[in-house]
Amino acid sequence: MYRYDTHDQTLVNERVAQFRDQMNRYLAGRLSEEEFLPLRVQNGLYVQRHAPMLRIAIPYGMLASYQLRKLGDLARDYDRGYGHFTTRTNLQLNWPKLETVPDMLAELASVQMHAIQTSGNDIRNTSSDQFAGVAEDEEVDPRPWCELIRQWSTFHPEFTYLPRKFKIAVTGSAEDRAAIQVHDVGLRLWRDAHGEVRVKVLAGGGLGRTPMIGEVVREDLPWQHLLTYLEALVRVYNQFGRRDNKFKARIKILVKALGVEEFRRRVDAEWAHLKDGPQTLTRQTVEDMQHHFVDPERRPISEAAIADYERLRSENRAFARFVTNNVHGHKVPGYKAVTLSLKRSGHSPGDLTWEQMHQVADLADEYSYGELRVTHEQNLVLSDVAVDQMEALWERLGELGLANPTVGTLADLICCPGGDYCGLANAKSIPVAHAIQERFEDLDFLYDLGPVELNISGCMNACGHHHVGNIGILGVDKKGEEWYQISLGGAQGNEASLGKILGPSFSREKVPEVIDKVLQVYVGERIEGETFVETYRRIGLKPFKERVYA
Structure with a gap:
């Protein structure tokens, strides 16, 4: 794992002290809500439906055991005894008291953790493959490159107030387990015939109100230019991304509006001023970073x-x-x-x-x-x-209680906190997840279905990634009542796709029955060896719609 050097630790400690002063001034009435808002969000502090929420960064999903213990300490000492791991591989604590957050940040700093840029219109926590460094199909270990991106993006003076939040995902394996096609920027690391690392750059992906699959902007970027090219790309977004409408402010809207060819041209024009400049990576820089991610001394297994x-x-x-x-x-x-x-x-x-x-x-x-x-x-x-x-x-x-043998099955569903916590949610997600798990708990049935990805979001922000679920569930508001819209055919990975809406929405109590009918169609129509999404792609939406709305 990456370990902080003196500069890293000093930077994080100083940010804790700075935020403690900002919090004290806010609580004393010397900072208004409007003044305090951008200060707290860039330190991961939200105000949710019932209480504040602190989102803690877990860079590219990696944790040391002592860091997880510290997260447990914070959940016990400052919250209600539990935490929530998110689809961004962060941890959220949903019940801290405002005045204790600086103390929580200080404790995080003691184990080389923070909450910096887990919110706000900036470059968020970079995510990656959970099997990075050990995967059988890995060409390039993405972890050193993720850390380089993290260091480049943290407190970047140009990118503190982007038009909207900005998310980067990196993979170095044949199979994309980082969902790079649905991020603002997705990076695929690979090696050329000479063994040199090259980078495939995608831009303009994302979920939310206007879901899109990312476009290839650069097919074979040399590794030396990773940071300068990213700098050029984000500069173009920062300059031309919309700021008049937050629903149209993400980079996906800019790429769509310009077209990928024009977007690429503008990035290349900006890159001409940066290429071969001070941020060009050297082999020594990369090797120094790689030394943080060496393999453990594994004992041989007979x-x-x-x-x-x-x-x-x-x-x-x-x-x-x-x-x-x-x-x-x-x-x-x-x-x-x-x-x-x-x-x-x-x-x-x-x-x-x-x-x-x-x-x-x-x-x-x-x-x-x-x-x-x-x-x-x-x-x-x-x-x-x-x-x-x-x-x-x-x-x-x-x-x-952590050996549930259902990873990759329908029971391994993704679910955002929804209306139980989030002030943005239109509907609750967790009760729907519970009802589905209770309805489909027979292991033999789950295994017979094979891999089925079911994702639930409580609102259009899509924190539950419902757009790329084989079965997606979205909470919607109908005249103050909670209803749920079903979509089918979404997928992440190499063959990423966005689900299509099945039809009119359903009340909460009907959702498990609807899912049951969808699965009945799949079981009845599949041919041997087909997964749910493969059957859907072959037969289309119509048979599912006819069964559900019959």
Whole structure:
């Protein structure tokens, strides 16, 4: 993991002191609400439906065990004993008291964490592949490049007040697990015939009120120019992005309005002033950053141990279910990455208690070299588990309620906090998630369905990524009542697509029945080996619509 140097630590400490002074002046009445608003949002502090909310940055989803323990401490000491992991791989605490936030930020700084730029019209937390550094299909480890982007973008003097928020995602694998096509900027790292890193740059993706798939702006950018090209791209957005209408202020609207060719031309023109300038990356700079992300000293795993693991998998059905769904391949033989499911029936997706945070931190120390990851599907990952420890880990996870063998199934749904917390939401999301989990809890049925991505958002801001769910659910307001719109056919990954609205919306109590009818069509129409989204793409929306509205 990246560790702060003296400059990093000084910068974060000074920001804590600065915000403490700003908070004191606000509480004393010397700063108005209007004056305090931009100061608090750039430190991750929102005012939600019932209480303040602090959003804590987890850069590119990486956590050390001691950092997770600190998050648990904050949830216990300053909040109501739990936290919520988001689709941006951040952690949200939904009940802090305003006057305690500077103390919380100071505690975060003590473990090299912060809440800087987790809100506001700036460059937000960069996200990446949860299996970065260990994935079997990885060409380039994206973590050093994510850290370079983080350092470039934090407190960037030109980009503190962009037209709207700006999100960057990076992947270096054959399979896109970072959803780069639906970000303001998506970066795909790859190697040319000489082994040199190149970058495919996409811009103009995003969800929300006007969902769009990103366009390719640059196919093969040399690695040396990553930061200068990003600088040029964001400058063009900063200059030409709309500021008169916040609903049309995202870069996707600019790319669409100009057309990708004209947008590319403007970026290239701006880049001409920056290319080969002071921010051009050198090989030494990249190598220095890569030294922060070296592999742990993994002990060798014998062929006999691997054989024992496979034998246990064949003999123990419950263990086999866990391995099939929650355990992922690893670049090193004898090791696996393990996803800890934060999706249990009756529990809010993405939530973890402070006790569980401490317990998972202990597991990371014991089984994964003190490191874990947060996924944008709102789960956690232990990235380096030896197969001869897998059974013991599985048993421990079962005791904590985190071994639910449903990762990648319908039950592994994504869900924003919705109207239970968020002041922007039109409808509640969590009760809908609970109802769906309760309706479809039979494991044999879930496994028969195969991979189905179901995403729920409480409003058009799409924090639950409903647009790219195979089945998407959006909360809408109808004359003060909560209703839910269903969309089908969305997908993330290499074949990203946006879902199409099924038809008129439904009351909350009817949503599980509607989902059941949708699944009945899929089961009846699929051919052998087809996933839900493949069947949808073959037969289209009409059969689903006819069944649901019959």
